[in-house]
Amino acid sequence: MNLKEANFKLKIILVEPRGPLNVGSVARLCSNFNVDQLRIVSPKCDIYSLETKKMALKGIKFIEECTIYESLIDAISDCNLVLATCGRIHSPKEYEQDSLENISTWIRNFKEVKNLAILFGREDRGLSNKELLMANKVFTVNTHKNFPSLNLSHAVSIVLYELSKITKVDDILKKKALDFASPKYIEDSFLEIENLLLKTGYLLPHTLNTKISKFKKYIHRSETSKHELDILRGIIHQINWALENKNKI
Amino acid sequence: MNLKEANFKLKIILVEPRGPLNVGSVARLCSNFNVDQLRIVSPKCDIYSLETKKMALKGIKFIEECTIYESLIDAISDCNLVLATCGRIHSPKEYEQDSLENISTWIRNFKEVKNLAILFGREDRGLSNKELLMANKVFTVNTHKNFPSLNLSHAVSIVLYELSKITKVDDILKKKALDFASPKYIEDSFLEIENLLLKTGYLLPHTLNTKISKFKKYIHRSETSKHELDILRGIIHQINWALENKNKI
Known part of the structure; x- marks a missing residue:
C-alpha cells in the first residue's frame, strides 16, 4: 500500500523529538509508506547524526529534505486537517479522544483533504494542552491499560499502516467535501x-x-x-x- | 485494546534476531499489547544486554520469561495455528501471500485458536523456505513497493495492532471450530x-x-x-x- 494513493498528502510532524534513533526510524517508515513530507518542530537531538542515518536507511531523504520549524503553528500553517496523537498516560482527563480506527474511517468520508498533518509529541510527555488545541481531532492508539505507552516510532508505524489502507477510489460517490476552517x-x-x-x-x-x-x-x-x-x-x-x-x- | 481478550493466546516467535535494540523493542510491544509469550529461536545477539533492557522498559519481563529454542519446530510444537510474516523482498516468487488485514479477518472466523504463533524472521533475510513451510499461512504487511522493507520491531508493532482488534465476543454464533492438524x-x-x-x-x-x-x-x-x-x-x-x-x- 501506498499513501500517495490516498485522498490526502500526509505531513508527519514530530514535536521536539529527543531520540536520534526514533527520528531515523520515523524517516525509514516515511519511505516504507510513501509519506509526502517529514517536518520537525525544534528537534532536541542531532537529526543528522550517524545514529539517525543508521536507522533511516533509504528513508534518509526524508531527513535531508525535512523542514525544521521553531513553532508548531508554523509547521501546520498550510495544513487543512490536523490530527494529534495522544497516549493515554499523557491525555488530559477532560479530552475527548477518538481511536485511530475511527479517525481512519472518518477521513474516508472526504473527497479530498489536501494537506493532512499528524502530530506526534515528545517521547516523555507528548503534546501540551495548547498544542492539542491546534488539532481538529485528537486520537489514540489503543493499547493495554497497564502498559499503554508506545515508543514514538512504533506509534508512527501503526498510524501509517492504518492510514495507508485509505485509498482515493473507495466509494467516491458517497464522499463529501472537507470544508473546515484550517x-x-x-x-x-x-x-x-x-x-x-x-x-x-x-x-x-x-x-x-x-x-x-x-x-x-x-x-x-x-x-x-x-x-x-x-x-x-x-x-x-x-x-x-x-x-x-x-x-x- | 488487549490481546488477552482475543480468541487465541499469542506467542511471538523471533527467529535468529541479530539486533538487541529490536529484541528490546519487541519486548516492550509485547507488554503494550498484552501478548501471552515471547519465544526466541537461536538469538544471534545478547538478549540480556543493557541495550535490550533500555528499549524493553516495562516489557523486560518478556525477556526474563522468554523461552529460547534451538529449532523453530520445537518453538511451535504446542501451537495449533502458525502464521509466518514475509516481507515482499524476501518472498519466494511462487509463494501465495495473504495481507495482514485478510489474515486478521480470517482468524475472526474461529471460535477458539488456543495457541497462535506468529513467526518473524531474521532482520536481513527473513525466514527460509523450509521455515515458511512450517506455517499454516504466510502473510505480508503491505508497504510501498520501492521501499518495502520494514524494520523488525515495526513489523511486530503493526501486526500486534491489527490482531489486537480481534475480540472473543464479536459474532460468536457465526464462528466455527479451528480443526487443523498442527x-x-x-x-x-x-x-x-x-x-x-x-x-x-x-x-x-x-x-x-x-x-x-x-x-x-x-x-x-x-x-x-x-x-x-x-x-x-x-x-x-x-x-x-x-x-x-x-x-x-
Whole structure:
C-alpha cells in the first residue's frame, strides 16, 4: 500500500523529538509508506547524526529534505486537517479522544483533504494542552491499560499502516467535501476573539486559557467551516467597532 | 485494546534476531499489547544486554520469561495455528501471500485458536523456505513497493495492532471450530511420507525438497484436519507394511 494513493498528502510532524534513533526510524517508515513530507518542530537531538542515518536507511531523504520549524503553528500553517496523537498516560482527563480506527474511517468520508498533518509529541510527555488545541481531532492508539505507552516510532508505524489502507477510489460517490476552517485560521481568529473578550471583561488574563480552551474545543468538535468562522469574526469586528465608537451609536 | 481478550493466546516467535535494540523493542510491544509469550529461536545477539533492557522498559519481563529454542519446530510444537510474516523482498516468487488485514479477518472466523504463533524472521533475510513451510499461512504487511522493507520491531508493532482488534465476543454464533492438524503434527507426518516416497523411488534424495514443498503447501492451503491427515498416515503405514511384506500379499 501506498499513501500517495490516498485522498490526502500526509505531513508527519514530530514535536521536539529527543531520540536520534526514533527520528531515523520515523524517516525509514516515511519511505516504507510513501509519506509526502517529514517536518520537525525544534528537534532536541542531532537529526543528522550517524545514529539517525543508521536507522533511516533509504528513508534518509526524508531527513535531508525535512523542514525544521521553531513553532508548531508554523509547521501546520498550510495544513487543512490536523490530527494529534495522544497516549493515554499523557491525555488530559477532560479530552475527548477518538481511536485511530475511527479517525481512519472518518477521513474516508472526504473527497479530498489536501494537506493532512499528524502530530506526534515528545517521547516523555507528548503534546501540551495548547498544542492539542491546534488539532481538529485528537486520537489514540489503543493499547493495554497497564502498559499503554508506545515508543514514538512504533506509534508512527501503526498510524501509517492504518492510514495507508485509505485509498482515493473507495466509494467516491458517497464522499463529501472537507470544508473546515484550517487550524491556523482558527488560531488567528482566536487572537481576535481573546482580545475582545479580555476587553469586555468576560475573560480575565489569569483565567483566559481555561475558558478559551473550552471554546476552541467546541469550534473543533463542531467541524466549523471557514465561512461560519468568518461570520463569528464579522461579529467580533462589529462589537470591537461599537466599543471603540460608543459615542456614535 | 488487549490481546488477552482475543480468541487465541499469542506467542511471538523471533527467529535468529541479530539486533538487541529490536529484541528490546519487541519486548516492550509485547507488554503494550498484552501478548501471552515471547519465544526466541537461536538469538544471534545478547538478549540480556543493557541495550535490550533500555528499549524493553516495562516489557523486560518478556525477556526474563522468554523461552529460547534451538529449532523453530520445537518453538511451535504446542501451537495449533502458525502464521509466518514475509516481507515482499524476501518472498519466494511462487509463494501465495495473504495481507495482514485478510489474515486478521480470517482468524475472526474461529471460535477458539488456543495457541497462535506468529513467526518473524531474521532482520536481513527473513525466514527460509523450509521455515515458511512450517506455517499454516504466510502473510505480508503491505508497504510501498520501492521501499518495502520494514524494520523488525515495526513489523511486530503493526501486526500486534491489527490482531489486537480481534475480540472473543464479536459474532460468536457465526464462528466455527479451528480443526487443523498442527504444523508440528504435519511435520512429523511428512517424515513418514518422505521415507515412503524415497523408498518407492517417487522421490530422489536430491529432488526431495522441491517436490515435497509442493505437497506441504497443498496440505496447508487445504486447511487439512488432524483426522484427514490421519487417514493419509494410515494409508502410508499400510503401504509400508505391504512393501515390507511383499511375500504375504
